[in-house]
Amino acid sequence: MAQQGKQRIELFENGLSLVFDVTEEGDVRLLHAGCLPFEEERIDERARQGFRVLEVQLSGEDRDEYHGRSHRASYPGLRLRYVRHAEQRTGAGLLFTLDMHDPATGLATTSFFQFHDGLAVLKSWTELRNAGTEELGVEYVSSFSLNGLAKDGAGDQDDKMKLHLAHNGWQSEVQWRSNTLPELGLSHMTDRSSKRISLSNTGSWAAAEHLPMGLLENTEAGTTLFWQIEHNGSWHWELLNQFDHLSLLVSGPSEHDHGWWKKLLPGETFASVPVAVGWARGGFEEAIGELTRYRRATRRPNADNEHLRIIFNDYMNCLWGNPTTQNLLPLIDAAADVGCKYFCIDCGWYSPGVWWDGVGEWLPSEERFPEGIKYVLDYIRGKGMVPGLWLEIEVMGIHSPKLAEADDSWFFMRHGKRVKDRSRYHLDFRNPAVVAHADEVLRRLVEEYGVGYIKMDYNINAGLGTELDSDSLGDGLLEHNRAYLSWIDRIFAAYPELVIENCSSGGMRMDYAMLSRHSIQSTSDQENYVNYAQIAASSPAALTPEQSAIWSYPLREGDDEEVVFNMVNALLLRVHQSGHLAELSPPRRELVREALAVYKAIRGDIREGLPFWPLGLPKIEDGWVSFGLRRGGTRYVAVWRLDDAASEASLPLPGLAGKAAECRLLYPQGRSGGGCVWNAEDGELKVRLDRERTARLFEVVESGTTGTK
Structure with missing residues (x-):
C-alpha cells in the first residue's frame, strides 16, 4: 500500500548524497545527487516540480510544457x-528501490539505484509493469534523470560547466573534446529550453560515432558528474534546461530517436538499459580514475x-x-x-x-592449410603459446x-526482406537455431x-x-542485443579460460555491456x-x-625509431603485437624483445594503475x-613527439610537485x-626527444618508494 503524506528520503553512501522529497500529493522529486552536501536554498519552491525522478511516455498520452524534441x-x-521505497544490501552494496504508480493507466514503475561499496558510482535503471x-504502449523511459546539475x-x-565528449570513428577512435555549453549551442537564456545537447546512437555499433558516456565538470564547485550507458545497441542522453536548472536524461532506445516502441500487456514488465552514474571531486582525471575503479570492480x-x-x-x-x-x-x-603468449590467426583461415x-x-x-589447421595450431602450442582464431x-x-x-527466421528482417549490410546478413540471436549454430x-x-583465444569481430x-x-x-534490436549478451555469458561459463577479444572494425562497439564481459578490446584498425x-x-x-589492446606493428621498411614508437604506443596498455617480426633485422627485433x-x-x-594526461587529452x-x-x-x-619543431617539452605532474623524485628512461x-x-619546484618532468616522430617511456619514482627493477 502507498504511504501517504509528505516525507524526505536521504541516502548517504560512499561519499554520495541523494535527497528525495515526497509531497503531500505523493509527487516524488529527486532534489539532489552528488558528492557535495545538499544546500536547500539553491532550489526555489516553484522549481522543485521539475526535479523528476523518472520520465516515461506512453502512447496516447499528453505532453506538458514547451518541450521541443526533448x-x-x-x-x-x-x-x-x-x-x-526500500533499502537492501546486495553483494555490490546498497540497493535502493523506489516504487511509483499511475492511477490513470495502471502503470507501475520501480527505479533502481545500485550503489557499489567503496565507489562514488551507482548503477541506475527502471522497470515498468x-x-x-x-x-x-511505451515510447520512452529514462534510466536516469537528474535536474540541478x-x-x-x-x-x-554558461561560465562554469564544461562537457567532455568522446567522438569515435573507424581508425579515429576516442577523440575527446571539451566544450562549454554555449559552445555547443545551449546558452542559458530561458528557464526551460527547447534546445538540448544530445547524443544518440542507433544500431548495433554502440560506439559508431560517440562513446556511450559523458562527463560534465563544474569548474567552480570542483566536481565532475560522469555517466556510462552499459548497452551494446541504441542509446540516448540529453542535457537541457528545466525550471531554470540544468537537467540530464539518460536512456536506451526510444520511439522518436531509434524506432523503438514496446507493447506491455497486463502483467508484463520491461527493464530499461542500465547506466552507471558517478561523481568525483576534481576534474576529468579524477572522474576517469573513479570510473576506472568502477569498471574494474x-x-x-x-x-x-x-x-x-x-x-x-x-x-x-x-x-x-x-x-x-x-x-x-x-x-x-x-x-x-620475442615473448608472446597468444598467437591469433586473423581473418581468411576459412x-x-x-x-x-x-x-x-x-x-x-x-x-591454405594442406596439413589441416590443427597442424598450425599445434605448432603454436608447441612453441609455448596459446592458439587463437x-x-x-x-x-x-x-x-x-x-x-x-x-x-x-535466422536473420534481421525489414519490410519483409532480409537486412543486408556490406554483403552480409545479420543473425538474430533470439532464434534458438541461431544460438545452436553459434554454440x-x-x-x-x-x-x-584447441583454441584458447578468439578475436570476435563485428563489421556490420x-x-x-x-x-x-x-x-x-527497435524492440527487435534491443531484444537481440540482450540475447547476444546472454549467449556470451553462457560461453564464458562453459569455457572460463577462453579469452574472447571484443572487436568491431576496431572500436565501434566499445561499450561496457560488452566490456563488463570481455577482458580485452580492439581499440582501432588504424594502420598508421x-x-x-x-x-x-x-x-x-x-x-x-x-x-x-593497441596494435604495435614494426614495419619492414622502418628504422629503429619507428620500432620504438610502435612499441611505446602499447607499453602502458595491452600489447597487440603484429608486423613482420621474422623479417626485421636483429637489432630491430631486439628492440621489440626489450x-x-x-x-x-x-x-x-x-x-x-590510474591514467593521467600531463599535456591534456590528445588532439x-x-x-x-x-x-x-x-x-x-x-x-x-x-611521451610522443609528433611533428613539432621543439625538441623539449614540460609535463606537469601536480601530484608530485614539491617532492623529491627520480626519473629515468625506461x-x-x-x-x-x-x-x-x-x-x-615546478612539479614538471622536462623531457627531450631529439627527432620528430619519436617516442619514449619514462619512469618517475617518488623518493622513498620502489619503482621497476
Missing part, C-alpha cells in the same frame, strides 16, 4: 505517485586481466588476411622468440580466396553455403581445435533493428603508427588500461602527446635521442 514533461511521468487491465557554486552554467572476474599476457595477431601491417601454413610458421617462431560474402560455416580452408559469429555472407540450412562453432574451435551495423517477432524495429599514438593515449578514458620484457616487468602496475593537431599511469609513488609516462634503455629531468 523527453522531459512526459505522461504519465508527471502523474506518477509514490508507493514505497502493466498493473492495469488495458494494453500499454549546475546548482552548486554561484556562477551561471564490476567486470567479469577473469585471469586475462590479471596476467596481461602478450598477444600476437597476424593481421595488421602483416598478413592482411592471408594466413597460410607457409606464411604463418616463421611468424609463429618470431612471436615466440576460405581459399575472396571470402567476405561467403562467411558463415567457419570451417578451415584445405588450400578470428571469428565473426553474428553475420552470414549472402553467398554462404550455410544459408542452405537457414530460413528468414557448435564455438564448441568446434575450443574443443576440437544492424541499423534500426528487425520487424520479426517484435513490437517495433603515428596516428595511433593519439588513439592509444586517449583510450584509458574509454576503458581500463588492461583492456585496451620492449616486451619491460612490459612484463610493469604489467602488474598497469592492471592497477590530432597536437605536436606533443603524453599519457601516464600512476600507482603508489610510481608514475610511468609515455624504454629504450641505454639509447640516445631522448632524456628526462625532474623539476620538483
